[in-house]
Amino acid sequence: MKHEITVTINGESVTAEVDSRLLLVHFIRENLDLTGTHIGCDTSNCGACTILLDGKSVKSCTYLAVRADGAEITTIEGVAAEGTNHPLQQAFHDQHGLHCGFCTPGMIMRSLDLLKNNPDPSEEEIRWGISGNLCRCTGYNNIVKSVQQAAKEMQNQSETV
C-alpha cells in the first residue's frame, strides 16, 4: 500500500509516495539520492545510518519512511553549506577522526545531537554519547578528539554570535 508523505529534508520540502515497508534509509538513499547516509549493519547496532529526525539522532535503518511524514530530516549533506565544512566535519579532518570514512556521517550526525544537549561534554560523556556508533578503523581516540575540538569551536562560535 502506498502512502503520500511530506518531509523537509535538509531544508527542502519533498512529497513522495512510499510503500508501508520502505525503510527511511532507503528512502533517503534511493528516492532522494542522498547517499552520504550509509547502511552498515542494518540491525540498529552500528549507527552508520544515523540522521537527525526533528533534531534527534535516529538510526534510519530502523525507522519506516511512512512514519517520518511531517518530520524535519537532516542528513550529512545538510550540515553545512556547499563547499564549507561544519565545525564537526572540520574537526574530523583536522584530528584524523576517520580512516575509511564509512562511519563518519553517522558519527557526525550523532555528535550533533550530543553537542546540542551537552555543549561541553567530558571525554567519558563523549564515549557514552557515541556508544551506538561503531568504527572499525580508528580505535575511537581521534574521534573523541574530533568531537572535543568541535565542541570548543561551536562554543566559541555561539559566544561570538
Add this chain to the structure above:
Amino acid sequence: MIPANFTYHKATSVKDAIALSQTHGEEAKYMSGGHSLLPMMKLRFATPEHIIDISKIEGLSYIKEEGDLLKIGALTTQTEMEHSALIRENYPIFSDAIKLTADPSVRNVGTIGGNIAHGDAANDQPALMLAMRATVIAEGTDGQKSIPIDEFFHGFYMTALEPSDVLVEIQVPKTKKGSGGAYHKVERKVGDYATAGVAVHVELDDSGVCREIGIGLTNVSAVPMRLDRGEELLRGKKITDDLIEQVGTMAGEDCEPSSDLRGSEAYKRSIVNTITKRMLNKALERAQQ
C-alpha cells in the same frame, strides 16, 4: 533487510487505535518506538499484516508525580526519562537502567511503554517494574484497566494485554524518605541485552527495618522474574551483611538462565548472585540518604 509486506495505519488517538485493532484483528500489531518490533519484522521473526502506529498519539508522553504515585506516559521515550530532572534526582534506578539500555539514538525513539509491552525478559524495564511493584494502565474495548505487574507478564513475548489493549501509563510508588532503588546489568558490550541484570527497590521504616522490598531479574528466565524467596527473607527485618549474602545465594539458585552466546548457565548464576548483593547494598545506601 526489508520487512514483509504490511499495511500501515496511523492512529490519531487511543480510541482510534483500538478501533483499528478491532477492524484488523489478530493480524494487527501496535508499534510505538518500533525498535524491538521493526528489527523482528526485518528478520521476518514477526510478519504482522497490519501495523498500527501509536507513536503519534498526543498526550501519552509525560513524567509526573500525583498523590503517592509517579506516573509515566507510555510513549515517553527512554531519552526523555534520561533527561528528566525529576527522574535523575528522585528515581536513580531509572537512570541506572536507561544508561545501559541500547544506545542514545535508539533511546531517542524507544519508549518506556514499549519496553514493557513487548513482554521480553531480556528488556531492562520489566525487572525495574517488578522491583517497584508497578501498575500498568491499559485501555481496551471496555475502557481503562489497572494491571498489577505481577499479573502482567505471561510468557515469552506474552503479556496480560488483549490484542486491542493499548498500554497507556505506568505507575510506580512515589519516592519517599527511606526508599531507594538500584539497577545494574552485565553486558558483553555497550548497548547489548543483559547477560543478567538485577533491580532492587527497598523501603525502610524510621528504625531502618525493611518494610517492603522488590527484587526483579533481567534475562535469566523466560518471563521477567521476581526473587520471591529473597524478598520474603528480608521483609520485616533489619538488612544485615549476612542477610544480603544469603539473598545473593538464593538469587543465584532460583534464577533460571540458559547457556547461550552471552555465557554458560553457571556463569550467569554467579553474576546474578554478585549483582544482587551489590544492588541490595546500593539501594540501601540510597534509601538511607
